Amino acid sequence: MNYEKIPESTRFLIIGLGLMGGSYARALKKQGYTVEAIDKNIDAIEYALDKDIIDVGSTVTTEEAVKRADIIVFALYPHVFLEWLEKYRDFIRKDTLITDVTGVKTVIVHDVQEKLGNKAEFIAAHPMAGREVGGVHNSNEAIFKGANYIVVPTEKNTEHAIEVCCELGEILDFRKISVLSPEEHDTMIAFLSQLTHAIAVALMCTNGDPKLCDYTGDSFRDLTRIANINDVMWSELFLLNKDALLEQTDAFIEQITKMRDMIASGDREGIRDMMKTSTERRKRFNKPTS
Amino acid sequence: MNYEKIPESTRFLIIGLGLMGGSYARALKKQGYTVEAIDKNIDAIEYALDKDIIDVGSTVTTEEAVKRADIIVFALYPHVFLEWLEKYRDFIRKDTLITDVTGVKTVIVHDVQEKLGNKAEFIAAHPMAGREVGGVHNSNEAIFKGANYIVVPTEKNTEHAIEVCCELGEILDFRKISVLSPEEHDTMIAFLSQLTHAIAVALMCTNGDPKLCDYTGDSFRDLTRIANINDVMWSELFLLNKDALLEQTDAFIEQITKMRDMIASGDREGIRDMMKTSTERRKRFNKPTS
Numbered sequence: 001m002n003y004e005k006i007p008e009s010t011r012f013l014i015i016g017l018g019l020m021g022g023s024y025a026r027a028l029k030k031q032g033y034t035v036e037a038i039d040k041n042i043d044a045i046e047y048a049l050d051k052d053i054i055d056v057g058s059t060v061t062t063e064e065a066v067k068r069a070d071i072i073v074f075a076l077y078p079h080v081f082l083e084w085l086e087k088y089r090d091f092i093r094k095d096t097l098i099t100d101v102t103g104v105k106t107v108i109v110h111d112v113q114e115k116l117g118n119k120a121e122f123i124a125a126h127p128m129a130g131r132e133v134g135g136v137h138n139s140n141e142a143i144f145k146g147a148n149y150i151v152v153p154t155e156k157n158t159e160h161a162i163e164v165c166c167e168l169g170e171i172l173d174f175r176k177i178s179v180l181s182p183e184e185h186d187t188m189i190a191f192l193s194q195l196t197h198a199i200a201v202a203l204m205c206t207n208g209d210p211k212l213c214d215y216t217g218d219s220f221r222d223l224t225r226i227a228n229i230n231d232v233m234w235s236e237l238f239l240l241n242k243d244a245l246l247e248q249t250d251a252f253i254e255q256i257t258k259m260r261d262m263i264a265s266g267d268r269e270g271i272r273d274m275m276k277t278s279t280e281r282r283k284r285f286n287k288p289t290s
Numbered sequence: 291m292n293y294e295k296i297p298e299s300t301r302f303l304i305i306g307l308g309l310m311g312g313s314y315a316r317a318l319k320k321q322g323y324t325v326e327a328i329d330k331n332i333d334a335i336e337y338a339l340d341k342d343i344i345d346v347g348s349t350v351t352t353e354e355a356v357k358r359a360d361i362i363v364f365a366l367y368p369h370v371f372l373e374w375l376e377k378y379r380d381f382i383r384k385d386t387l388i389t390d391v392t393g394v395k396t397v398i399v400h401d402v403q404e405k406l407g408n409k410a411e412f413i414a415a416h417p418m419a420g421r422e423v424g425g426v427h428n429s430n431e432a433i434f435k436g437a438n439y440i441v442v443p444t445e446k447n448t449e450h451a452i453e454v455c456c457e458l459g460e461i462l463d464f465r466k467i468s469v470l471s472p473e474e475h476d477t478m479i480a481f482l483s484q485l486t487h488a489i490a491v492a493l494m495c496t497n498g499d500p501k502l503c504d505y506t507g508d509s510f511r512d513l514t515r516i517a518n519i520n521d522v523m524w525s526e527l528f529l530l531n532k533d534a535l536l537e538q539t540d541a542f543i544e545q546i547t548k549m550r551d552m553i554a555s556g557d558r559e560g561i562r563d564m565m566k567t568s569t570e571r572r573k574r575f576n577k578p579t580s
Binding site: 128129130147148150176178180188189191192193195196197198199200201202203204205206207208209210212213214215216217218219220221222223224225226227228229231232234235236238239242245246248249250251252253254255256257258259260263264266268271272274275276277278279281282283284285287 | 418419420437438440466468470478479483485486487488490491492493494495496497498499500502503504505507508509510511512513514516517519521522524525526528529532535538539540541542543544545548549550553554556558561562564565566567569571573575577
């Protein structure tokens with residue numbers, strides 16, 4: 001290990017030890033860092049201590065735990081993040097860097113930075129990785145391999161914090177690390193992530209015939225993999241990114257309605273044109289094999 | 291090998307040696323059957339002979355080739371199937387069984403049976419398997435393993451033909467073999483296959499930002515895997531199953547619009563209800579691990 005901005009002596013505190021927090025902990029421990037975690041679920045903490053996923057763990061937030069952290073990673077629901085800061089922000093050391101894994105940014109990042117004032121710096125990040133199953137027992141640092149990591153600074157962030165956050169993405173072994181503004185991030189995520197989940201859910205709601213599973217092929221299975229969804233988390237993410245998501249959903253409804261109308265009128269060439277556009281664009285998204 | 295209705299001496303003729311025809315040929319040869327193929331593409335025939343995928347091959351349809359076949363598998367576009375029958379139906383032996391792999395049934399099966407009259411029996415089938423790449427060089431009998439096979443008889447079919455066709459599904463090593471009427475098949479396939487392809491295509495047409503691929507996660511990749519699509523074949527399949535596809539597409543547009551309106555009005559409980567329905571239904575579609 002030889003990282004310039006995050007030396008081996010760096011101590012991490014992960015708040016929220018679920019799938020994502022657990023995967024961060026595993027990756028960081030493997031790189032030799034000291035990792036502490038807080039989660040109100042005693043089973044998660046005991047499991048993580050037992051499996052050596054973390055060095056220190058607790059179900060309560062103490063001033064000592066927060067004070068000894070050099071980098072805090074917040075890995076819970078957006079509204080819990082804001083509640084936690086309200087209660088415990090005075091515990092944070094001024095030179096501690098705070099980052100997160102939250103899937104929406106515009107409505108969160110400015111609030112968080114405002115609540116922190118000049119107490120400590122918060123630099124937002126979004127690891128574009130996950131699984132359909134949750135919990136620290138399903139965590140795995142391999143989910144970051146080949147995936148994308150997005151650092152989402154505001155005008156209040158320092159160059160130093162942006163560089164540290166990018167290096168964290170490298171340490172976690174993400175394939176590509178990008179920097180986007182909160183607005184760019186939220187437009188992108190509305191299309192690539194939230195709209196795709198809305199589509200998969202709507203498709204499953206379209207037809208309830210229980211015999212369908214006897215006839216399915218892999219196309220339907222792959223398209224609806226994400227229809228198995230955490231309704232508490234995703235309804236929150238949808239509503240926190242309402243404007244961008246509505247814009248992308250309306251654009252999609254326009255396209256699927258265009259396709260529908262071309263099928264109705266028998267416009268073979270129009271259908272083929274859409275399919276050619278689709279095929280051409282989809283090629284860019286093939287997973288890099290290297 | 292010990293199949294009752296399709297003994298080892300059975301001779302197969304595959305017309306159309308692409309991905310599906312090639313995969314049939316490989317599976318049947320492995321079980322010890324003699325397999326002949328006709329494809330106008332000389333490269334496909336030479337490749338298949340060279341790799342021992344078929345025993346005999348030709349780029350032209352001859353009376354001898356058709357006459358010596360006990361079972362003919364037609365694996366080309368629907369309209370080519372009808373053109374072929376028009377030209378060559380007199381070559382077919384009366385006791386030869388004809389089957390196919392076509393993805394739509396109602397508009398095809400009655401025409402084919404009418405064209406054949408009492409010359410020979412046609413029993414329709416739909417192997418629910420495939421790949422995003424075409425051609426005999428990409429064929430692989432492993433695509434059938436774990437997949438579903440549907441036999442689609444009409445009132446004109448004999449019990450014997452239905453049983454032979456079901457046994458063919460077993461020989462090819464499909465996981466589940468079902469029998470559906472042409473109308474049931476087309477409604478099911480409109481939802482499970484054609485609508486999913488229409489959705490993936492429409493989603494790719496929604497946003498052309500070339501930088502998106504830098505930020506994508508696996509959800510978007512999996513949902514749009516089938517957006518890389520053979521526009522000639524799929525536009526034909528869409529239009530041949532127009533009524534059923536329109537019905538399913540309208541039902542989907544209703545659901546995605548319902549989701550859109552709930553996002554707009556901030557109806558968190560409504561969104562959660564759709565997500566719970568979706569999660570519950572999606573569980574049935576998990577791939578059997580055995």
